[in-house]
Amino acid sequence: MSDPSPWWRHAVVHEVYVRSFAAAGAGRAHGIGDVEGIRSRLPYLAQLGVDALWITPWYPSPMADGGYDVADHCAVDPRLGTLADVEALLADAHAHGLRVLVDLVPNHTSVQHPWFTERPDLYVLRPGRGEASPNDWISAFGGPAWTRLPDSDLWYLHTFAPEQPDLDWSVDEVRDRFDEILRFWLDLGVDGLRVDAVPAIGKDLALPDAGHAPGALFESGRWVDSPQWDGDWVHEVVARWRSVVDAYPGDRVLVSESVVAGPERAARYVRPGEMHTTFNFDHLRCPWDPAALRSVVDATLAALAPTGAPATWVLSNHDETRHVTRFGRAHTGAGVMGFDAGAPADLELGLRRARAAALLMLALPGSAYLYQGEELGLPEVTDLPDEVLQDPTFVRSGGAVRGRDGCRVPLPWSGSAPPFGFGADHPWLPQPASWAELTAAAQEGDPASTLQLYRAALALRRARLTDEQFGWDDGTPADVLSFGRGAGFRCVVNLGPDPAPLAGEVLLASGPLVDGRLPTDTAAWLAS
Numbered sequence: 247m248s249d250p251s252p253w254w255r256h257a258v259v260h261e262v263y264v265r266s267f268a269a270a271g272a273g274r275a276h277g278i279g280d281v282e283g284i285r286s287r288l289p290y291l292a293q294l295g296v297d298a299l300w301i302t303p304w305y306p307s308p309m310a311d312g313g314y315d316v317a318d319h320c321a322v323d324p325r326l327g328t329l330a331d332v333e334a335l336l337a338d339a340h341a342h343g344l345r346v347l348v349d350l351v352p353n354h355t356s357v358q359h360p361w362f363t364e365r366p367d368l369y370v371l372r373p374g375r376g377e378a379s380p381n382d383w384i385s386a387f388g389g390p391a392w393t394r395l396p397d398s399d400l401w402y403l404h405t406f407a408p409e410q411p412d413l414d415w416s417v418d419e420v421r422d423r424f425d426e427i428l429r430f431w432l433d434l435g436v437d438g439l440r441v442d443a444v445p446a447i448g449k450d451l452a453l454p455d456a457g458h459a460p461g462a463l464f465e466s467g468r469w470v471d472s473p474q475w476d477g478d479w480v481h482e483v484v485a486r487w488r489s490v491v492d493a494y495p496g497d498r499v500l501v502s503e504s505v506v507a508g509p510e511r512a513a514r515y516v517r518p519g520e521m522h523t524t525f526n527f528d529h530l531r532c533p534w535d536p537a538a539l540r541s542v543v544d545a546t547l548a549a550l551a552p553t554g555a556p557a558t559w560v561l562s563n564h565d566e567t568r569h570v571t572r573f574g575r576a577h578t579g580a581g582v583m584g585f586d587a588g589a590p591a592d593l594e595l596g597l598r599r600a601r602a603a604a605l606l607m608l609a610l611p612g613s614a615y616l617y618q619g620e621e622l623g624l625p626e627v628t629d630l631p632d633e634v635l636q637d638p639t640f641v642r643s644g645g646a647v648r649g650r651d652g653c654r655v656p657l658p659w660s661g662s663a664p665p666f667g668f669g670a671d672h673p674w675l676p677q678p679a680s681w682a683e684l685t686a687a688a689q690e691g692d693p694a695s696t697l698q699l700y701r702a703a704l705a706l707r708r709a710r711l712t713d714e715q716f717g718w719d720d721g722t723p724a725d726v727l728s729f730g731r732g733a734g735f736r737c738v739v740n741l742g743p744d745p746a747p748l749a750g751e752v753l754l755a756s757g758p759l760v761d762g763r764l765p766t767d768t769a770a771w772l773a774s
Contacts, residue, residue, distance in 0.1 A: 253298075254497065265312065265313070304323060319424075379394075379401050403449075439499075441502055509548075513555070517555075547611075556613055560617075562617040574597075609735075611714040623696035627653075702754050722738075741767065748762060
């Protein structure tokens with residue numbers, strides 16, 4: 247019988263962007279992180295106090311989109327390791343008490359996937375309108391979502407990069423093949439799957455125009471009734487995946503990446519019999535503003551309550567500007583997949599807010615996702631040379647948009663100069679020399695460091711926040727967020743200009759107190 251409160255309802259999951267985490271095996275020669283690198287850093291993750299790791303794609307790939315252009319869904323890119331390496335990683339992770347989630351990419355494959363040449367009937371191919379594409383749909387990476395096949399009147403749909411053709415999920419064989427892919431990884435022993443871009447499957451295959459304005463951005467979080475995204479029939483597919491996963495023991499989990507219009511639409515993906523949890527993009531993109539934050543928390547919990555699914559909370563990921571930088575800007579909300587990069591930031595202010603935001607997030611009921619390096623207080627790298635940028639958004643925009651590479655710079659582990667113990671002499675993206683003070687080794691044992699703050703918070707969370715009780719405190723100033731998690735625990739976050747009073751024993755604070763009061767942009771956990 248499964249635990250009535252399965253692990254994923256309250257887990258803290260650490261996202262591992264594999265190419266930038268650590269190199270210890272095949273990846274060293276290519277300047278990229280690899281499976282052995284992840285395995286070598288499992289003690290660090292266990293000491294950090296997370297419950298699981300989500301690993302971004304390690305599949306064979308031409309790397310047109312950082313591994314999300316998959317050429318084989320049931321293998322490992324030889325630059326990253328082997329299936330034997332994965333089996334060893336799973337065994338070691340489980341020995342450390344860590345669960346492992348892998349990325350499933352169902353909407354598209356690489357153009358180099360054998361299916362694309364051998365079975366084009368599995369993809370969305372349509373004749374054009376004369377010399378024009380079949381409709382006006384746009385790509386998430388900029389420009390049109392269609393590319394014409396050479397010497398043909400057929401066009402293929404690519405919701406993302408042209409190297410990523412969309413599969414046709416109305417075809418039974420596509421569904422059957424992905425059942426097999428799910429079973430392959432579950433049989434290997436993974437604890438769950440994070441499923442990429444789920445609403446993209448729900449496109450209207452009659453292919454009507456979407457009515458995009460010239461130069462429109464791919465803002466699926468605002469689209470309502472778009473024929474390109476989040477159609478109702480996607481839930482047939484989601485329910486089918488759930489039935490496959492439910493046949494396995496051990497509380498395996500499905501996590502949905504669903505960037506849709508509001509929490510009510512997102513909650514549809516976690517109705518009974520569908521996904522277990524879904525990412526909370528409203529929280530990730532919320533500005534550092536007390537009213538906005540409270541609204542996101544309330545709307546999230548209200549939307550999920552009828553489903554019985556837990557909330558998730560996240561501040562950064564491999565597609566978004568790191569929140570240390572974002573919170574140091576005049577506009578603190580996130581843009582669309584790196585399209586906000588470039589605005590100047592006060593990193594001292596951003597770090598202070600980021601530390602407070604971490605305590606806020608980790609005190610909320612449900613599960614939380616950490617993006618690798620946020621526990622070190624890493625900022626976005628905004629000055630990467632043009633010649634090293636690889637993100638499709640940079641290429642598709644003609645260099646006008648910097649893209650997401652700035653949040654994907656390889657991690658600094660130790661040492662006083664690049665490559666900071668990453669494991670490869672020449673990492674695929676250069677690290678700033680200023681990161682010498684932010685390495686994991688430099689922060690080890692420093693009680694004021696961001697790493698030590700995260701370790702302390704995760705230990706307290708595991709010890710004290712064992713249920714899903716939650717309630718706002720009445721009578722607090724509008725710019726102070728204060729809530730309880732049952733008897734004996736309270737989180738207070740001051741977003742106002744003046745120090746706020748505290749009542750109770752301070753268990754942990756994101757920054758120094760002033761005469762026992764909570765300064766601006768600071769959070770505290772209290773025993774009350």
